[in-house]
Amino acid sequence: MSSEPGPGTARGTRSEPLLDVRNLCVRFPGPREGRHRSWVHAVEDVSFAVERGRTLGLVGESGSGKSTIGNALTRLVKPTSGTVHLDGQDVLAARGAAARELRRRIAMVFQDPYASLDPRRTAGATVREPMDVHRMHSGRAGRNRRVAELLDLVGLVPRTAARYPHELSGGQRQRVSIARALAAEPDLIVLDESTASLDVSVQAQIMNLLRELQGELGLTYLFVSHDLAAVEHMSHRVVVMYLGRLMETGPTDHLYARPAHPYTQALMSAVPDTDPATEKDRERILLGGDPPSPLDPPSGCVFRTRCPMAADECAEPVPQTTVSDNHVAWCVRTGDSLSPERLRRFVH
Ligand SMILES: Nc1ncnc2c1ncn2[C@@H]1O[C@H](COP(=O)(O)OP(=O)(O)OP(=O)(O)O)[C@@H](O)[C@H]1O
Numbered sequence: 260m261s262s263e264p265g266p267g268t269a270r271g272t273r274s275e276p277l278l279d280v281r282n283l284c285v286r287f288p289g290p291r292e293g294r295h296r297s298w299v300h301a302v303e304d305v306s307f308a309v310e311r312g313r314t315l316g317l318v319g320e321s322g323s324g325k326s327t328i329g330n331a332l333t334r335l336v337k338p339t340s341g342t343v344h345l346d347g348q349d350v351l352a353a354r355g356a357a358a359r360e361l362r363r364r365i366a367m368v369f370q371d372p373y374a375s376l377d378p379r380r381t382a383g384a385t386v387r388e389p390m391d392v393h394r395m396h397s398g399r400a401g402r403n404r405r406v407a408e409l410l411d412l413v414g415l416v417p418r419t420a421a422r423y424p425h426e427l428s429g430g431q432r433q434r435v436s437i438a439r440a441l442a443a444e445p446d447l448i449v450l451d452e453s454t455a456s457l458d459v460s461v462q463a464q465i466m467n468l469l470r471e472l473q474g475e476l477g478l479t480y481l482f483v484s485h486d487l488a489a490v491e492h493m494s495h496r497v498v499v500m501y502l503g504r505l506m507e508t509g510p511t512d513h514l515y516a517r518p519a520h521p522y523t524q525a526l527m528s529a530v531p532d533t534d535p536a537t538e539k540d541r542e543r544i545l546l547g548g549d550p551p552s553p554l555d556p557p558s559g560c561v562f563r564t565r566c567p568m569a570a571d572e573c574a575e576p577v578p579q580t581t582v583s584d585n586h587v588a589w590c591v592r593t594g595d596s597l598s599p600e601r602l603r604r605f606v607h
Pocket of ligand 1: 287288299300301319320321322323324325326327328485553
């Protein structure tokens, strides 16, 4: 396994993670049945870390809890429990000026730039807004100069500043969203399905732009996507989610070459092989049924009701997820693929 997957720069000395998420749980109130309130288990016991200048890919099917994690980091939703630290600072506990500063340091780019851009604002005003809010650069003239620089950085010509969203293409709109995210000079950008609504060729251009920006500016990304190929292209490490739980994590090249969790194996087996010679020999793992309701997830491993390898032991409680540099799968059935650290937990 190579230690240096494609994207970004950030070579050199190992450092403390920029983002450290521990045992994050997010539950939303569900329907009431009499006096009993049910809960949507959107995110349960998720832990991971992202090093500065790196990209962590968060992958899983619709409803697996990916967006909720991104929203918890940016405090758009309130976690039920767990901790989030950015550069050692407690993101969830911060108040007042500290909270504002953390809001500046974590930016978000959403899937549909048409929905997330204000139709009545020019691209220039949109990009300038975070600088106005955080009182960055000296005066309006200084901010407008910075708008021109940011538009140039994302590959847009200066006259784009005067354009409204409806006058721009999908790719141009997403470039404006990226320039707006960069305006506050964030450390971390949460990219939530940021390329999903674009044509394939435009998608590739935006992903390449994001990688170039990461190299130039040392940015750290959380790349949220259901698209396995996009996640592989963008990420240094990957977290695989199912029904709010972390199933597997590892360095991208290792995880894609040797998926250890039966769920990851099934996900990957569904991706068409681009090489017709090997495509016909590929074994597809077809999963029966639908994902269970997050209102009433199965005990033990939540994947066991659809898992081709499930056994009685899978109904036992799964150990807590831990932050690890290794390739780890939270599966009792694929123990030989687990890290030594994880195996030790099972032995005790
Ligand atoms: N505000 C909310 N109230 C109740 N349930 C919610 C809320 N937001 C999300 N959920 C539920 O939490 C679960 C996780 O949703 P989430 O949007 O995080 O998944 P996702 O993996 O990002 O899926 P998608 O790709 O479709 O956005 C889903 O079952 C969803 O219906």
